[in-house]
Amino acid sequence: MNKIVIDILGGDNAPNAQLEGAILAAARNTDLHFILIGDESIIKPRVEEAGIIRRCEIIHTTENISCDEAPTVVRTKTNSSIALGMEALRKRDDAAAFVSSGSTGAVLAGAVMRVGRIPGVSRPALCPLLPTKKPGVKTMVVDVGANVDCRPEHLLHFAIMGSEFMRARGVENPRVALVNVGVEDKKGNELTAATFELLKQTDLNFVGNMECKDAFSGDYDVLICDGFVGNVLLKTAEGSMKMLMTMMREKMTSNFITKMGALLVKKKLKELKAELSDEEVGGSVFIGAKKPIVKAHGSSNAIAFSNAILVAARAVELDINTRIEAAIARNSLGNTGE
Amino acid sequence: MNKIVIDILGGDNAPNAQLEGAILAAARNTDLHFILIGDESIIKPRVEEAGIIRRCEIIHTTENISCDEAPTVVRTKTNSSIALGMEALRKRDDAAAFVSSGSTGAVLAGAVMRVGRIPGVSRPALCPLLPTKKPGVKTMVVDVGANVDCRPEHLLHFAIMGSEFMRARGVENPRVALVNVGVEDKKGNELTAATFELLKQTDLNFVGNMECKDAFSGDYDVLICDGFVGNVLLKTAEGSMKMLMTMMREKMTSNFITKMGALLVKKKLKELKAELSDEEVGGSVFIGAKKPIVKAHGSSNAIAFSNAILVAARAVELDINTRIEAAIARNSLGNTGE
Numbered sequence: 159m160n161k162i163v164i165d166i167l168g169g170d171n172a173p174n175a176q177l178e179g180a181i182l183a184a185a186r187n188t189d190l191h192f193i194l195i196g197d198e199s200i201i202k203p204r205v206e207e208a209g210i211i212r213r214c215e216i217i218h219t220t221e222n223i224s225c226d227e228a229p230t231v232v233r234t235k236t237n238s239s240i241a242l243g244m245e246a247l248r249k250r251d252d253a254a255a256f257v258s259s260g261s262t263g264a265v266l267a268g269a270v271m272r273v274g275r276i277p278g279v280s281r282p283a284l285c286p287l288l289p290t291k292k293p294g295v296k297t298m299v300v301d302v303g304a305n306v307d308c309r310p311e312h313l314l315h316f317a318i319m320g321s322e323f324m325r326a327r328g329v330e331n332p333r334v335a336l337v338n339v340g341v342e343d344k345k346g347n348e349l350t351a352a353t354f355e356l357l358k359q360t361d362l363n364f365v366g367n368m369e370c371k372d373a374f375s376g377d378y379d380v381l382i383c384d385g386f387v388g389n390v391l392l393k394t395a396e397g398s399m400k401m402l403m404t405m406m407r408e409k410m411t412s413n414f415i416t417k418m419g420a421l422l423v424k425k426k427l428k429e430l431k432a433e434l435s436d437e438e439v440g441g442s443v444f445i446g447a448k449k450p451i452v453k454a455h456g457s458s459n460a461i462a463f464s465n466a467i468l469v470a471a472r473a474v475e476l477d478i479n480t481r482i483e484a485a486i487a488r489n490s491l492g493n494t495g496e
Numbered sequence: 497m498n499k500i501v502i503d504i505l506g507g508d509n510a511p512n513a514q515l516e517g518a519i520l521a522a523a524r525n526t527d528l529h530f531i532l533i534g535d536e537s538i539i540k541p542r543v544e545e546a547g548i549i550r551r552c553e554i555i556h557t558t559e560n561i562s563c564d565e566a567p568t569v570v571r572t573k574t575n576s577s578i579a580l581g582m583e584a585l586r587k588r589d590d591a592a593a594f595v596s597s598g599s600t601g602a603v604l605a606g607a608v609m610r611v612g613r614i615p616g617v618s619r620p621a622l623c624p625l626l627p628t629k630k631p632g633v634k635t636m637v638v639d640v641g642a643n644v645d646c647r648p649e650h651l652l653h654f655a656i657m658g659s660e661f662m663r664a665r666g667v668e669n670p671r672v673a674l675v676n677v678g679v680e681d682k683k684g685n686e687l688t689a690a691t692f693e694l695l696k697q698t699d700l701n702f703v704g705n706m707e708c709k710d711a712f713s714g715d716y717d718v719l720i721c722d723g724f725v726g727n728v729l730l731k732t733a734e735g736s737m738k739m740l741m742t743m744m745r746e747k748m749t750s751n752f753i754t755k756m757g758a759l760l761v762k763k764k765l766k767e768l769k770a771e772l773s774d775e776e777v778g779g780s781v782f783i784g785a786k787k788p789i790v791k792a793h794g795s796s797n798a799i800a801f802s803n804a805i806l807v808a809a810r811a812v813e814l815d816i817n818t819r820i821e822a823a824i825a826r827n828s829l830g831n832t833g834e
Binding site: 289290291303306307337339346347348350369370371372373374375383384385386387389390391392393394395396397398399400401402403404405406409410412415416418419420421422423426427429430433434 | 641675684685688707708710721725731734739748756759771772
């Protein structure tokens, strides 16, 4: 039976948000079974109370890797929740996926060192889903920081993995675009120019270059870029929208009339904030590792964390990794069109 | 006498916005003299009517370079407004700076080919000012697209140029940060790692790496990155804030109560939109060319264009290019600390 391995110690709101998230996910999908990694004395009574103890296995530890530590400590802190989780993925057939709100670096390092890659994948990638203008439409960015120096064949693999992932999410023929400084075919730097030529030769629905002002248009399903650029894209969106929200709040509370107005629109703006938050999406998937790994936001609350768990469960259920392996083989360099 | 060379043909709202912008700038700074490039039959009556004809020289042409044309046509379309403008900068001592809302690519290509660089500068860069959370504080990004493939010494020069520019704008000891995927010293890709080491050795106020979620904090005066990354930063901010504004408008007009609320806050939100627009900033400076060049937004209205003209005038007045040349010499590689 497939089990989702869950890090209960990582994250700003751990262990409560993580535990509540697991309990919530168990309620939302009654087929799920978990391996919970954390303090047994805290976990056990809570899952007992929630009535899901028969669906939970607990691996006890109290050692966490903080975000301030070098990611490579995952190698030496073998009793940390992340290291134990990766070890479970590596050794146990029933450990099907891993979810953590802990140190992104440690999760990535652990995945690469202990779990390994899907055969044929040159570099796994960290892939969040962006909100867009179109209700219900999300756009995946591959990569946002796992690989800050990339070659064209890495970006080719990102495109294939992202496309398969979105297909598994129900997008019929995912539109793949290359993040660039303009939409014309010849635009860009050395990396994008070479990547463009590779992407043209695949069986993907490659729609060409995209300028970042259109990243939130909902016209694309997968955006391809190196991890440095993707990180800039993701964090700039976060920073600029926060700035706008802050300035808006200041404007709306600047006098009596605007305060009245703010009261009337408050509920709707809260709705908007929720739609744009990470809560709904759950977390970034680390695609390309031998087993699905989902990195939930460090600040995840219980709802966000439960969504991250469900993303991992769905990746297992849809057998995304087998699909990716086949797509990579189909589109690998020197083997195009096969 | 110094004259600002102005392209009256380039831009979505040309020639009206450009002409009105020039007339407005002339009113705001009565010392300014212009060389206006465009259709004399349109320009002459307007500047006569505005009473500034004695401060204007007109170079007649009706040939424009559109944004759809390859930037290099600036070489062959010698009678285009951009080519004529660059030629004036190159040949005439009294032609002190150039302002255009036309094709960015053609302006950059023309500047590099016809005007040349400040001695010591390896690569000129396109540098807009970003809005920030702090009222009145703007942050300059160097570069946002003139150089999509960069070496560390290019970024070093970007830092020096940006710092001098902000100093000229009145910032006492400009805080220079390197755009990166994290704030720790060792973060980043090969380019940023090598650039970090170079920046440490300068006499600049280098404050280290910056993550893009803080790009709008107002805690930095100059952000350094290659033109590809800078373009992603700039366009992502534009795209994400537009998405947020659109979604907010939809939420605010979704029912009677929110519509009432929207009415009450409308004026303040308009204020906010103006604060965030390019209007106030005027345009991106192309720093590093032998004479100051300001690229106004293609969609500039008269106010935005007049601000772009005033930015160019100020760069001339403050003799920014001489300052940059001295700073480059002071901080050049192998000559550190001199």
